[in-house]
Amino acid sequence: MEVLLWLLLCYAKYAAATKMKIVEEPNSFGLNNPFLSQTNKLHPRTEPSPVSGPSHLFRLAGKCFSFVESTYKYEFCPFHNITQHEQTYRWNAYSGILGIWQEWEITNNTFSGMWMREGDTCGAKTRQTKVLLVCGSSNKLDEVSEPSTCVYSMTFKTPLVCHPHSLLVYPTLNEALRRRWDETEQSLYDELITEQGYRKLLGDIFQEAGYLKKFMENESGVKQNQNQSKVFESLEQCSTAHTELSGEIKRLQDILDKHGISYDKNGSVKESVNPVGLNTHTARSGTDHLRGDTGDREGR
Template sequence: MEGSCDYSMEGWLCVLLLLVHNAAATKMKIVEEPNSFGLNNPFLSHTNKLQPRTSPSPRSGPSHLFRLAGKCFNFIESTYKYEFCPFHNVTQHEQTYRWNAYSGILGIWQEWEIENNTFTGMWMREGDTCGAKNRQTKVLLVCGSSNKLASVSEPSTCVYSMTFKTPLVCHPHSLLVYPTLNAELRRRWDEIEQSLYDELITEQGYRKQLRKIFEEANYLKSTGSKSEDKENQTEPKTFETLEQCSVAHNELSKEIKRLKSILEKNGISYLKNESNMAIQHPAPSSPNAAREEERFHLRGDTGARDDQ
């Protein structure tokens, strides 16, 4: 009878053929094993593994955020897996089995993003090469019920933006810069705030001195003397019409009056000659008074200059 077999050798062969026939007649289910991507992909050679070009900066900023160090948070979009490791780096891994699946570094922890004297995000720079520049990522910190990498975008070529949610920044004062500074840097901040209030320095001078404080606290990377010199270089101003010259003259006259009123407000006499303008102080009555006068002059001079 068709479909029946005895228990002889021929019978066992018949059973085997029946099993093969039934397996071919039904749809086989394929079970996928967990995939290994990026650094764990055994098909990638060692030369293809991620090679950072620099080391992360030391941890800095609000100390309550240090508990995030040593942890990593993932976000999957399409075929890419993004991984954010606070105070360390940001990476991207293509989740495919292509022989040349991309895995790369989108940035290494470098410095803070500070706006209105508040920490707003973390800059991950010096990532993999992207044309003539390196990839970089700004990770914005926003309030959330749990630690979570919430979104990833690329606003411009090879410059990425991520949003990281965490309950560690939900308090309104959790990201203020001033409380995180040591006593000496807070004292210096207080001094330049007073100088700005007394109009002894300009807004530009205030921002420049405040940046130096942030750099000394390792919150911002030093811009270097070359960039500062370039910033301080100004081209001579020219005027195409007499009207432009007159407008500039009136603006300068107003500025001179403003500066003169500041000098008078602080008890500093003002001497004007036909050839130049100078600040005149009373003659010291003793050697000690002379030294005190010199100290006062130097402090006032450095506070009023934008290029110090």
Template sequence: MHLGNEISSLIKLWMVCVSLFINHGFAGKMKIVEEPNTFGLNNPFLAQGSRLQPKVTPSSVSGPLHLHQLAGKCFSLTESVYKYEFCPFHNITQHEQSFRWNAYSGILGIWQEWEIVNNTLTGMWMRDGDACGTRNRETKVIFVCSTSSKLAQVSEPSTCVYSLTFETPLVCHPHSLLVYPILTEQLQGEWDEAEQARYEGLITEQGYNNLLRDIFEDAGLLKSQKVKVKLPEDAADSEIHNSLQKCTEDFQKQSEEIERLRALLTQHNIPYDSKPNEAKGTVTVTVKDQHLRGDHGLIDLL
């Protein structure tokens, strides 16, 4: 009886070992489901190029020179589970600090242009961010005076439109964000002329605003809305080539005609002088003897 219990225990132990061996063997062959690419946006092992894909190229650095020193720098802020990163004159990104398989990470806007109200830069617009329904995300950056440069606050006043507050001592001077002083002398002159024309009633308010927009676009403060039509280089080169070719062919024909006339005059022993015409730059042929020798036919020298 005691021997039977030992045998039964050994059989059970053997069965457990076999079960573990089988499970372990099959576990090694189980298919592992890969997580979506969106998870990798917070994964440091994923190539940076696979994380964020901007839709457009940022505009050129513009505005007051003292703000240009912000280019190439980035400022971050973590609120709740989101980390925001603001890179002036480049873009704004949002990263969800979570290990969820679909944690969001994307672009909230790419540097486009300034917002200008009453001769003052009132904000920096970052547009063409990641898709959000039927539109793209965009962010307005507001500059506030402070003792240090930092990203202070981020909110979403309306769906897919964000508001970012950036504090910096670079805007503490009362004239730090004025537009007129940063314009070139030529553009300042154009603005003065527009002001004078509005004062004299020569242009409407809308016409005045259109002139100001042209000035701000020329200064690089606003993104140009002008439609630029550019001929293909091949077509332009072809047009120039055709013009030169035609000119060369016409010159060759005139040269051949002059030589034909000279030969005709020489054939009939008619003396002539070949002098450049100063007024027209042509060759004038003066016939000294109107009597044709050896041929009394009519010759049209014209």
């Protein structure tokens, strides 16, 4: 008995004098680790956009809906984000963000889907998901696919969109924006604006309402509108631009005429008989010795 007490005293002294080493497991030790919340492993790149669109869909905010396919669990939180979780016990099981709520997709002036962008990185771009809204007897997420790399498509069924007018854009706008839409429709009817101009003005209305993002960037990080063709908002603008281009074409044609260079009506330059500034020999052998050519040829 005395020996046992002596051993216990020795151990107590040793433990007090020695700092114990604590081994920490990785924080991603298995998806189903009961001591770790999945959300703690997710790091969003940006904040979600404000809740917008049909007011009857606002009741979905703050809720999440799950769908399991194969070994993955998808979780859709309307107006917040959408995530993917691997359902395995691997120490490094994947858990990531497939997109954060950004804007609506509007087709034929109707809300057709929700765009979740700025998800986790995927090579040189970020993951994004389009969630299509369709009529269903209950709120349910299903039909997950990946049409292109790191771009996902999902279907969310809900009775909130079963009414034929439930996703119309016009009724959700305030009075000022409705008035602008009415004026835009009238201008199109009176042929004061083109179809392109009509779509551009509607896009401006949707942006001001908060349904579309004002600046979108493509996968290369370049704003999409920078490389798009110019859009004319009215027939007057189109006519003015046409007059300016016609004058420029006439000016270039005069320069060609001055130098004796003939051309087709479509603007293609023909071979000249004797252009001004070339001697007779150059004109005869124009195919061998072009203007601005040094005349050097390999083998000469």
